[in-house]
Amino acid sequence: MGTTFHGPSPWPHITRAIRTRGARHAAIGYLGQDAPDLLPLRAGDLLVVNASKAAIRAHATSPAALTYYVNKGVRVLSSPTLHAKVIATNTRAVIGSANASENSTLADDAVVITDDPDVIASVRAFIDSLDELTEVDEVFLDDAIREWEIGRAVPLPGVTGRVRTGTDFLPAPVSRMFVKHAVDYQPTPTEEHVLDQHRSRQRTTAGPAAKYQVESLRLDTPSSVKRGDVIVFVSVDDAWIHPPAVVVSDPMKIPRSGGAVLYFLRIRTDLPPLPFTEAEKVLADLGHPGSRLRTDHYVRSPSLRTALLGLWNL
Known part of the structure; x- marks a missing residue:
């Protein structure tokens, strides 16, 4: 495979690249409610995300997506300072700018996908080095849902470029x-x-x-x-x-x-x-x-x- 560049719509390439055997480690800044479709993780995988109170209240990270991954057996951790978007499988690494969200699918994002073993090891080491981590469990999810309900969708630079008001409970677009x-x-x-x-x-x-x-x-x-x-x-x-x-x-x-x-x-x-x-x-x-x-x-x-x-x- 070597090293390839994908933009401005990299998510189909990311989704395909991470469908591999073995545990996947991902550190993705923000998750939209449609993250499970873009980032198909399974039991045994690790996901670090910015699920801070500010990110939840701004509707940048969705409690519904967090709940989905936890119920699937993914270990989910929250880092309030995370802004990176990297993934490491046993055979590939993904490095780029794409959050797992609808906003990312509409924005001009880009990633590099590589099978270079040194880069894969470096991405895993980076994820393992993250600190100030909080386990996302049932108690965390209860709090996150409450924060989401009292918050509102506000623009965060590079995260929520598209802001919907009044229809934020609907998928966009409504195709079914x-x-x-x-x-x-x-x-x-x-x-x-x-x-x-x-x-x-x-x-x-x-x-x-x-x-x-x-x-x-x-x-x-x-x-x-x-x-x-x-x-x-x-x-x-x-x-x-x-x-x-x-x-x-x-x-x-x-x-x-x-x-x-x-x-x-x-x-x-x-x-x-x-x-x-x-x-x-x-x-x-x-x-x-x-x-x-x-x-x-x-x-x-x-x-x-x-x-x-x-x-x-x-």
Whole structure:
């Protein structure tokens, strides 16, 4: 392989280069919520990241990404002074400017990828030499989620060049959306326990009312729904259309349910449901008379996805 340079969009090359056997060590300054797709780490790997209070509050490092890696068995450490972006596998080293975030995929970043054994050893030694490290565990994650909720997306030079306000709970772009009819059901004790555990991480004892809320979605049959999808729910009697919800978890099997799975959804508490017939008329006026809101379906049309989000000025 030798040594190669990749820019201005290096992430496909990084992702491909680190898919190797053996433990990977990474020191990446900041993680966006889509970091797991860009930086596919597994149990036994080591990840050092800047998950300081300032980075979390600025929405530069995502607690959702931290949680994903911890649940995967990755050892995650936080360094409040980290700004480097380097990775070492058994056979390759990656050195460059790219954070694991959507902002990086939109910016002009660059990396060098090499199989030089001296460089690989130097990168590992650099990561091992980092100090002021804090283990990212359940307690750390609870605190990080609280800091994220009371913080806001603010521009950090070289980190958050693209700042979204009001729509920061949505993936960008919204490329996968479903319309589903809401069905009331009584959660099992197991579902209630899991949901309560997840919600407890969102609670604070003081301060303003939470802008976001975690809800659950149970599906009794296999589905193509995945983390990051947007779901617009319609009431069963077609009276109301509800604001978009974002899938924020992988499917979790529900014991003794015959194959049913549970997802967690994140919703904006300040967005109201809208009268169904009025929403249909608005969509028709925008050129979507056949919006198919009365049936469950995958929304393939980008313009219809945009129009649906526009019902709530998103």
